[in-house]
Amino acid sequence: PCRAVQMFMKMNNIPFDYHHIDLAKGEQQSEAFLKINLFGRAPAIKDGDFRVAESIAILQYLAAKFSTPDHWYPKDITARAKINEYLCWHHNNTREGATGIFFNAVIGPKVRQQPRDEEVIKTAKTKLSATLDMLENYFLKGHSFIASDQISIADLLALCEFTQIERLDIDVGKKRPNVKAWREQVIAKLGSHFDEAHEIIIDLAKHLNVTAEPFE
Protein backbone atom coordinates (compact mmCIF):
# COMPACT_ATOMS: atom_id res chain seq x y z
CA PRO A 1 0.00 0.00 0.00
CA CYS A 2 2.85 2.45 0.73
CA ARG A 3 4.33 1.88 -2.73
CA ALA A 4 0.95 2.54 -4.34
CA VAL A 5 0.60 5.85 -2.52
CA GLN A 6 4.16 6.94 -3.31
CA MET A 7 3.89 6.13 -7.00
CA PHE A 8 0.59 7.99 -7.21
CA MET A 9 2.13 11.09 -5.68
CA LYS A 10 5.21 10.89 -7.89
CA MET A 11 3.19 10.34 -11.08
CA ASN A 12 1.09 13.36 -10.22
CA ASN A 13 3.88 15.56 -8.90
CA ILE A 14 2.27 15.85 -5.52
CA PRO A 15 4.97 17.32 -3.27
CA PHE A 16 5.65 15.23 -0.19
CA ASP A 17 8.08 14.76 2.66
CA TYR A 18 8.98 11.11 3.11
CA HIS A 19 9.06 9.80 6.68
CA HIS A 20 10.46 6.31 6.94
CA ILE A 21 8.61 4.12 9.44
CA ASP A 22 10.89 1.39 10.77
CA LEU A 23 8.50 -1.54 10.73
CA ALA A 24 11.20 -3.99 11.82
CA LYS A 25 11.67 -1.93 14.98
CA GLY A 26 7.92 -1.63 15.51
CA GLU A 27 7.92 2.13 14.97
CA GLN A 28 4.34 1.92 13.67
CA GLN A 29 3.27 1.14 17.23
CA SER A 30 5.26 3.95 18.82
CA GLU A 31 3.46 6.69 20.71
CA ALA A 32 4.62 9.28 18.21
CA PHE A 33 3.27 7.39 15.22
CA LEU A 34 0.03 6.38 16.91
CA LYS A 35 -0.69 10.09 17.25
CA ILE A 36 -0.61 10.26 13.48
CA ASN A 37 -2.37 6.95 12.82
CA LEU A 38 -4.11 5.26 15.71
CA PHE A 39 -4.44 2.09 13.61
CA GLY A 40 -0.67 1.76 13.95
CA ARG A 41 -0.05 0.99 10.30
CA ALA A 42 1.71 2.44 7.32
CA PRO A 43 0.94 4.33 5.17
CA ALA A 44 -0.49 7.48 6.66
CA ILE A 45 -0.35 11.09 5.55
CA LYS A 46 -0.55 14.47 7.23
CA ASP A 47 -1.77 17.39 5.20
CA GLY A 48 -1.05 20.28 7.51
CA ASP A 49 -2.83 19.08 10.66
CA PHE A 50 -5.20 16.79 8.79
CA ARG A 51 -4.34 13.13 9.01
CA VAL A 52 -5.55 10.35 6.75
CA ALA A 53 -4.95 6.63 7.23
CA GLU A 54 -5.77 3.65 4.97
CA SER A 55 -4.09 3.69 1.55
CA ILE A 56 -7.33 3.74 -0.45
CA ALA A 57 -8.74 6.64 1.57
CA ILE A 58 -5.41 8.45 1.14
CA LEU A 59 -5.46 7.96 -2.64
CA GLN A 60 -9.07 9.11 -2.90
CA TYR A 61 -8.27 12.20 -0.81
CA LEU A 62 -5.18 13.14 -2.81
CA ALA A 63 -6.93 12.60 -6.15
CA ALA A 64 -9.68 15.02 -5.09
CA LYS A 65 -7.43 17.54 -3.38
CA PHE A 66 -4.90 17.80 -6.18
CA SER A 67 -7.44 17.44 -9.01
CA THR A 68 -5.36 14.71 -10.59
CA PRO A 69 -6.23 13.61 -14.17
CA ASP A 70 -9.68 12.08 -14.15
CA HIS A 71 -8.62 8.55 -15.13
CA TRP A 72 -6.95 7.99 -11.75
CA TYR A 73 -10.37 7.98 -10.06
CA PRO A 74 -13.00 8.92 -12.65
CA LYS A 75 -15.88 11.18 -11.78
CA ASP A 76 -18.26 9.44 -14.19
CA ILE A 77 -20.50 7.42 -11.88
CA THR A 78 -20.50 4.21 -13.89
CA ALA A 79 -16.73 4.28 -14.43
CA ARG A 80 -16.20 5.05 -10.75
CA ALA A 81 -18.62 2.31 -9.69
CA LYS A 82 -16.56 -0.29 -11.53
CA ILE A 83 -13.33 0.91 -9.95
CA ASN A 84 -15.01 1.08 -6.53
CA GLU A 85 -16.04 -2.55 -6.99
CA TYR A 86 -12.38 -3.46 -7.24
CA LEU A 87 -11.35 -1.19 -4.34
CA CYS A 88 -13.86 -2.91 -2.02
CA TRP A 89 -13.04 -6.40 -3.23
CA HIS A 90 -9.29 -5.84 -2.96
CA HIS A 91 -9.10 -6.07 0.85
CA ASN A 92 -10.34 -9.65 1.26
CA ASN A 93 -9.06 -10.91 -2.06
CA THR A 94 -5.88 -9.54 -3.65
CA ARG A 95 -4.46 -8.30 -0.38
CA GLU A 96 -5.50 -11.30 1.63
CA GLY A 97 -4.01 -13.80 -0.84
CA ALA A 98 -0.78 -12.02 -1.69
CA THR A 99 0.02 -10.66 1.76
CA GLY A 100 -1.03 -13.98 3.29
CA ILE A 101 1.62 -15.74 1.25
CA PHE A 102 4.36 -13.16 1.77
CA PHE A 103 3.78 -12.83 5.47
CA ASN A 104 3.68 -16.55 6.15
CA ALA A 105 6.39 -17.61 3.73
CA VAL A 106 8.84 -14.75 4.38
CA ILE A 107 8.17 -12.56 7.42
CA GLY A 108 7.08 -15.42 9.67
CA PRO A 109 10.05 -17.76 9.15
CA LYS A 110 12.78 -15.26 8.24
CA VAL A 111 12.03 -12.25 10.40
CA ARG A 112 10.01 -13.60 13.29
CA GLN A 113 11.70 -16.98 13.31
CA GLN A 114 8.39 -18.80 13.40
CA PRO A 115 7.86 -22.11 11.66
CA ARG A 116 5.96 -22.02 8.36
CA ASP A 117 2.27 -22.77 8.78
CA GLU A 118 1.65 -24.81 5.66
CA GLU A 119 -2.14 -24.78 6.10
CA VAL A 120 -2.23 -20.99 6.21
CA ILE A 121 0.09 -20.73 3.20
CA LYS A 122 -2.03 -23.20 1.25
CA THR A 123 -5.18 -21.23 2.03
CA ALA A 124 -3.49 -17.99 0.95
CA LYS A 125 -2.40 -19.62 -2.32
CA THR A 126 -5.94 -20.80 -2.99
CA LYS A 127 -7.13 -17.26 -2.34
CA LEU A 128 -4.46 -15.83 -4.67
CA SER A 129 -5.43 -18.24 -7.43
CA ALA A 130 -9.11 -17.30 -7.15
CA THR A 131 -8.16 -13.62 -7.08
CA LEU A 132 -6.09 -13.92 -10.25
CA ASP A 133 -8.93 -15.81 -11.94
CA MET A 134 -11.34 -13.00 -11.08
CA LEU A 135 -8.93 -10.41 -12.41
CA GLU A 136 -8.44 -12.44 -15.59
CA ASN A 137 -12.11 -13.15 -16.19
CA TYR A 138 -13.89 -10.13 -14.79
CA PHE A 139 -11.93 -7.03 -13.87
CA LEU A 140 -9.65 -7.19 -16.92
CA LYS A 141 -12.16 -8.72 -19.30
CA GLY A 142 -12.42 -6.34 -22.23
CA HIS A 143 -10.26 -3.75 -20.44
CA SER A 144 -6.55 -3.03 -20.54
CA PHE A 145 -6.69 -1.87 -16.92
CA ILE A 146 -8.87 -2.84 -13.99
CA ALA A 147 -12.43 -2.16 -15.11
CA SER A 148 -11.20 0.68 -17.28
CA ASP A 149 -9.33 1.53 -20.45
CA GLN A 150 -7.02 3.81 -18.54
CA ILE A 151 -4.85 3.34 -15.49
CA SER A 152 -6.43 4.16 -12.13
CA ILE A 153 -5.67 3.86 -8.42
CA ALA A 154 -7.08 0.32 -8.57
CA ASP A 155 -4.19 -0.76 -10.78
CA LEU A 156 -1.59 0.71 -8.43
CA LEU A 157 -3.00 -1.08 -5.41
CA ALA A 158 -3.34 -4.42 -7.19
CA LEU A 159 0.06 -4.37 -8.84
CA CYS A 160 1.89 -3.47 -5.64
CA GLU A 161 0.42 -6.52 -3.88
CA PHE A 162 1.59 -8.78 -6.70
CA THR A 163 5.06 -7.29 -6.85
CA GLN A 164 5.44 -8.36 -3.24
CA ILE A 165 5.04 -12.02 -4.11
CA GLU A 166 7.09 -11.67 -7.26
CA ARG A 167 9.98 -11.65 -4.79
CA LEU A 168 9.07 -15.33 -4.30
CA ASP A 169 9.22 -15.82 -8.08
CA ILE A 170 5.47 -16.08 -8.29
CA ASP A 171 4.57 -15.13 -11.84
CA VAL A 172 1.01 -13.79 -11.74
CA GLY A 173 0.74 -13.73 -15.51
CA LYS A 174 2.04 -17.22 -16.16
CA LYS A 175 -1.30 -18.83 -16.97
CA ARG A 176 -3.38 -15.71 -17.37
CA PRO A 177 -2.78 -13.61 -20.50
CA ASN A 178 -5.00 -10.69 -19.44
CA VAL A 179 -3.13 -10.40 -16.14
CA LYS A 180 0.24 -10.71 -17.93
CA ALA A 181 -0.57 -7.95 -20.41
CA TRP A 182 -2.07 -5.75 -17.68
CA ARG A 183 1.00 -6.04 -15.49
CA GLU A 184 3.29 -5.02 -18.32
CA GLN A 185 1.09 -2.08 -19.26
CA VAL A 186 0.91 -0.73 -15.73
CA ILE A 187 4.66 -1.02 -15.20
CA ALA A 188 5.27 0.71 -18.53
CA LYS A 189 3.02 3.60 -17.49
CA LEU A 190 4.78 4.02 -14.16
CA GLY A 191 8.27 4.03 -15.61
CA SER A 192 11.10 4.94 -13.26
CA HIS A 193 8.68 5.60 -10.38
CA PHE A 194 7.95 1.87 -10.35
CA ASP A 195 11.60 0.86 -10.07
CA GLU A 196 12.33 3.49 -7.46
CA ALA A 197 9.42 2.40 -5.28
CA HIS A 198 10.51 -1.23 -5.44
CA GLU A 199 14.17 -0.85 -4.46
CA ILE A 200 13.50 -1.52 -0.78
CA ILE A 201 11.48 -4.70 -1.22
CA ILE A 202 14.01 -6.05 -3.71
CA ASP A 203 16.80 -5.39 -1.20
CA LEU A 204 14.84 -6.88 1.66
CA ALA A 205 14.22 -10.05 -0.32
CA LYS A 206 17.93 -10.31 -1.16
CA HIS A 207 18.93 -9.63 2.43
CA LEU A 208 16.59 -12.32 3.74
CA ASN A 209 17.61 -14.83 1.04
CA VAL A 210 14.06 -15.22 -0.11
CA THR A 211 13.68 -18.21 -2.37
CA ALA A 212 11.11 -19.30 -4.92
CA GLU A 213 7.74 -20.41 -3.58
CA PRO A 214 5.78 -22.95 -5.59
CA PHE A 215 2.54 -21.62 -7.01
CA GLU A 216 0.30 -22.83 -9.80
Added chain:
Amino acid sequence: MSKIDFYSHLASPPCRAVQIFMKVNGIPFQYHHVDLPKGEHKTENYLRINPIGKIPAIKDGDFCVLESMAIVQYLAEKFSTPDHWYPEDIAVRAKINEYLCWHHTNTREGAGYLFFEVVMIPKIRHLPRNEETIKSEKMKLSASLDMMENYFLNGYPFIGSNEISIADLFALCELSQIERLGIDIGKKRANVKAWRERVIAKLGSYYNEAHETIIGFARHFNVTTEPFE
Protein backbone atom coordinates in the same frame (compact mmCIF):
# COMPACT_ATOMS: atom_id res chain seq x y z
CA MET B 1 -37.30 6.81 -12.89
CA SER B 2 -37.18 3.03 -13.32
CA LYS B 3 -36.60 0.80 -10.31
CA ILE B 4 -33.25 -0.55 -9.22
CA ASP B 5 -33.15 -4.34 -9.24
CA PHE B 6 -31.78 -5.35 -5.84
CA TYR B 7 -30.45 -8.89 -5.29
CA SER B 8 -30.27 -9.71 -1.64
CA HIS B 9 -30.77 -11.94 1.36
CA LEU B 10 -31.43 -9.94 4.50
CA ALA B 11 -29.57 -12.35 6.75
CA SER B 12 -26.52 -10.64 5.22
CA PRO B 13 -25.31 -7.43 6.90
CA PRO B 14 -24.19 -5.68 3.70
CA CYS B 15 -27.61 -6.40 2.12
CA ARG B 16 -29.33 -4.75 5.08
CA ALA B 17 -27.13 -1.68 4.76
CA VAL B 18 -28.01 -1.28 1.08
CA GLN B 19 -31.74 -1.82 1.65
CA ILE B 20 -31.92 0.62 4.54
CA PHE B 21 -30.04 3.22 2.48
CA MET B 22 -32.50 2.89 -0.39
CA LYS B 23 -35.55 2.98 1.88
CA VAL B 24 -34.40 5.99 3.87
CA ASN B 25 -33.75 7.86 0.62
CA GLY B 26 -36.90 6.79 -1.17
CA ILE B 27 -34.93 5.06 -3.94
CA PRO B 28 -37.38 2.85 -5.82
CA PHE B 29 -36.27 -0.76 -6.06
CA GLN B 30 -37.47 -4.22 -6.95
CA TYR B 31 -36.39 -6.77 -4.32
CA HIS B 32 -35.06 -10.07 -5.64
CA HIS B 33 -34.53 -12.67 -2.94
CA VAL B 34 -31.41 -14.73 -3.55
CA ASP B 35 -31.82 -18.14 -1.93
CA LEU B 36 -28.39 -18.65 -0.40
CA PRO B 37 -29.08 -22.03 1.27
CA LYS B 38 -30.13 -23.37 -2.16
CA GLY B 39 -26.96 -21.95 -3.73
CA GLU B 40 -28.80 -19.51 -5.94
CA HIS B 41 -25.85 -17.10 -5.76
CA LYS B 42 -23.79 -19.64 -7.69
CA THR B 43 -26.28 -20.25 -10.48
CA GLU B 44 -25.56 -19.21 -14.05
CA ASN B 45 -28.38 -16.69 -13.97
CA TYR B 46 -27.05 -14.94 -10.92
CA LEU B 47 -23.42 -15.08 -12.00
CA ARG B 48 -24.44 -13.12 -15.08
CA ILE B 49 -25.42 -10.30 -12.75
CA ASN B 50 -22.57 -10.77 -10.29
CA PRO B 51 -19.69 -12.93 -11.56
CA ILE B 52 -18.23 -12.93 -8.08
CA GLY B 53 -21.28 -14.86 -6.89
CA LYS B 54 -21.97 -12.85 -3.76
CA ILE B 55 -24.75 -10.65 -2.47
CA PRO B 56 -25.78 -7.89 -2.62
CA ALA B 57 -25.79 -6.79 -6.23
CA ILE B 58 -27.89 -4.27 -8.13
CA LYS B 59 -28.93 -3.76 -11.71
CA ASP B 60 -29.76 -0.27 -12.87
CA GLY B 61 -31.25 -0.95 -16.27
CA ASP B 62 -28.45 -3.02 -17.82
CA PHE B 63 -25.76 -1.69 -15.54
CA CYS B 64 -24.75 -4.08 -12.75
CA VAL B 65 -22.87 -3.08 -9.62
CA LEU B 66 -21.52 -5.46 -7.01
CA GLU B 67 -19.90 -4.91 -3.60
CA SER B 68 -22.19 -3.22 -1.10
CA MET B 69 -20.06 -0.12 -0.60
CA ALA B 70 -19.63 0.44 -4.34
CA ILE B 71 -23.41 0.02 -4.69
CA VAL B 72 -24.20 2.59 -2.03
CA GLN B 73 -21.61 5.05 -3.36
CA TYR B 74 -23.17 4.68 -6.82
CA LEU B 75 -26.72 5.17 -5.56
CA ALA B 76 -25.76 8.17 -3.42
CA GLU B 77 -24.36 9.86 -6.50
CA LYS B 78 -27.06 8.77 -8.95
CA PHE B 79 -29.95 9.79 -6.75
CA SER B 80 -28.27 12.89 -5.33
CA THR B 81 -29.02 11.78 -1.81
CA PRO B 82 -28.52 14.32 1.01
CA ASP B 83 -24.84 15.20 1.27
CA HIS B 84 -24.29 13.77 4.76
CA TRP B 85 -24.64 10.20 3.49
CA TYR B 86 -21.34 10.51 1.60
CA PRO B 87 -20.17 14.11 1.90
CA GLU B 88 -18.58 16.01 -0.95
CA ASP B 89 -16.25 17.80 1.46
CA ILE B 90 -12.95 16.01 0.94
CA ALA B 91 -11.89 16.07 4.57
CA VAL B 92 -15.14 14.61 5.93
CA ARG B 93 -15.25 12.13 3.09
CA ALA B 94 -11.69 11.07 3.87
CA LYS B 95 -12.69 10.20 7.43
CA ILE B 96 -15.65 8.19 6.20
CA ASN B 97 -13.48 6.50 3.58
CA GLU B 98 -11.02 5.56 6.32
CA TYR B 99 -13.81 3.70 8.06
CA LEU B 100 -15.07 2.08 4.84
CA CYS B 101 -11.59 0.69 4.12
CA TRP B 102 -10.89 -0.38 7.66
CA HIS B 103 -14.30 -2.07 7.99
CA HIS B 104 -13.45 -5.01 5.72
CA THR B 105 -10.70 -6.44 7.88
CA ASN B 106 -11.97 -5.23 11.22
CA THR B 107 -15.68 -4.87 11.97
CA ARG B 108 -16.68 -7.30 9.24
CA GLU B 109 -14.07 -9.81 10.21
CA GLY B 110 -14.73 -9.58 13.94
CA ALA B 111 -18.52 -9.53 13.84
CA GLY B 112 -19.40 -11.24 10.58
CA TYR B 113 -16.93 -14.08 10.86
CA LEU B 114 -17.76 -14.60 14.53
CA PHE B 115 -21.42 -15.09 13.66
CA PHE B 116 -20.43 -17.51 10.95
CA GLU B 117 -18.24 -19.54 13.30
CA VAL B 118 -20.73 -19.62 16.15
CA VAL B 119 -23.94 -20.13 14.19
CA MET B 120 -23.41 -21.31 10.61
CA ILE B 121 -20.65 -23.81 11.29
CA PRO B 122 -22.38 -25.82 14.02
CA LYS B 123 -26.02 -25.23 13.10
CA ILE B 124 -25.99 -25.29 9.32
CA ARG B 125 -22.84 -27.16 8.39
CA HIS B 126 -23.14 -29.45 11.41
CA LEU B 127 -19.45 -29.18 12.16
CA PRO B 128 -17.90 -28.77 15.60
CA ARG B 129 -17.11 -25.26 16.80
CA ASN B 130 -13.52 -24.19 16.25
CA GLU B 131 -12.78 -22.58 19.61
CA GLU B 132 -9.41 -21.16 18.50
CA THR B 133 -10.97 -19.33 15.59
CA ILE B 134 -13.85 -18.12 17.73
CA LYS B 135 -11.45 -16.78 20.32
CA SER B 136 -9.44 -15.00 17.64
CA GLU B 137 -12.55 -13.45 16.15
CA LYS B 138 -13.69 -12.24 19.56
CA MET B 139 -10.34 -10.51 19.98
CA LYS B 140 -10.76 -8.89 16.59
CA LEU B 141 -14.27 -7.78 17.55
CA SER B 142 -13.02 -6.35 20.82
CA ALA B 143 -10.23 -4.45 19.09
CA SER B 144 -12.69 -3.16 16.48
CA LEU B 145 -15.07 -1.88 19.12
CA ASP B 146 -12.17 -0.23 20.95
CA MET B 147 -11.14 1.56 17.76
CA MET B 148 -14.70 2.73 17.22
CA GLU B 149 -14.87 3.91 20.83
CA ASN B 150 -11.53 5.68 20.85
CA TYR B 151 -11.09 6.88 17.30
CA PHE B 152 -14.05 6.86 14.93
CA LEU B 153 -16.52 8.07 17.56
CA ASN B 154 -14.07 10.15 19.55
CA GLY B 155 -15.59 13.62 19.47
CA TYR B 156 -18.15 12.60 16.83
CA PRO B 157 -21.75 11.48 17.26
CA PHE B 158 -21.41 9.34 14.14
CA ILE B 159 -18.45 7.61 12.50
CA GLY B 160 -15.94 10.32 11.65
CA SER B 161 -18.74 12.84 11.22
CA ASN B 162 -21.35 14.99 12.92
CA GLU B 163 -24.09 13.45 10.81
CA ILE B 164 -25.10 9.93 9.86
CA SER B 165 -23.39 8.50 6.77
CA ILE B 166 -23.07 5.24 4.88
CA ALA B 167 -20.24 4.27 7.25
CA ASP B 168 -22.72 4.08 10.12
CA LEU B 169 -25.03 1.82 8.11
CA PHE B 170 -22.28 -0.65 7.32
CA ALA B 171 -20.95 -0.70 10.85
CA LEU B 172 -24.27 -1.08 12.58
CA CYS B 173 -25.61 -3.75 10.24
CA GLU B 174 -22.48 -5.81 10.78
CA LEU B 175 -22.64 -5.42 14.55
CA SER B 176 -26.37 -6.15 14.68
CA GLN B 177 -25.52 -9.63 13.40
CA ILE B 178 -23.74 -10.51 16.62
CA GLU B 179 -26.44 -8.93 18.73
CA ARG B 180 -28.34 -12.10 17.82
CA LEU B 181 -25.78 -13.84 20.03
CA GLY B 182 -26.80 -11.69 22.97
CA ILE B 183 -23.63 -9.60 22.59
CA ASP B 184 -24.09 -6.04 23.84
CA ILE B 185 -21.58 -3.94 21.93
CA GLY B 186 -22.17 -0.87 24.07
CA LYS B 187 -21.82 -2.63 27.41
CA LYS B 188 -18.39 -1.27 28.25
CA ARG B 189 -18.14 1.42 25.59
CA ALA B 190 -20.15 4.56 26.16
CA ASN B 191 -19.51 6.13 22.74
CA VAL B 192 -20.52 2.96 20.93
CA LYS B 193 -23.65 2.62 23.09
CA ALA B 194 -24.79 6.18 22.39
CA TRP B 195 -23.90 5.89 18.68
CA ARG B 196 -25.89 2.71 18.26
CA GLU B 197 -28.98 4.29 19.79
CA ARG B 198 -28.59 7.39 17.67
CA VAL B 199 -28.27 5.46 14.39
CA ILE B 200 -31.23 3.21 15.15
CA ALA B 201 -33.32 6.27 16.04
CA LYS B 202 -32.42 7.88 12.71
CA LEU B 203 -33.33 4.79 10.72
CA GLY B 204 -36.67 4.22 12.41
CA SER B 205 -38.93 1.52 11.04
CA TYR B 206 -36.55 0.77 8.16
CA TYR B 207 -34.09 -0.64 10.68
CA ASN B 208 -36.61 -3.02 12.22
CA GLU B 209 -37.95 -4.08 8.85
CA ALA B 210 -34.47 -4.92 7.53
CA HIS B 211 -33.72 -7.01 10.62
CA GLU B 212 -36.79 -9.24 10.62
CA THR B 213 -35.07 -11.94 8.59
CA ILE B 214 -31.99 -12.29 10.79
CA ILE B 215 -34.11 -12.20 13.95
CA GLY B 216 -36.33 -14.95 12.52
CA PHE B 217 -33.25 -16.89 11.45
CA ALA B 218 -31.70 -16.74 14.92
CA ARG B 219 -34.94 -17.88 16.54
CA HIS B 220 -35.36 -20.72 14.07
CA PHE B 221 -31.87 -22.00 14.83
CA ASN B 222 -32.21 -21.54 18.59
CA VAL B 223 -29.20 -19.28 18.67
CA THR B 224 -28.08 -18.82 22.24
CA THR B 225 -26.00 -16.28 24.09
CA GLU B 226 -22.31 -16.29 23.31
CA PRO B 227 -19.97 -15.05 26.04
CA PHE B 228 -18.12 -11.86 25.13
CA GLU B 229 -16.33 -9.30 27.22
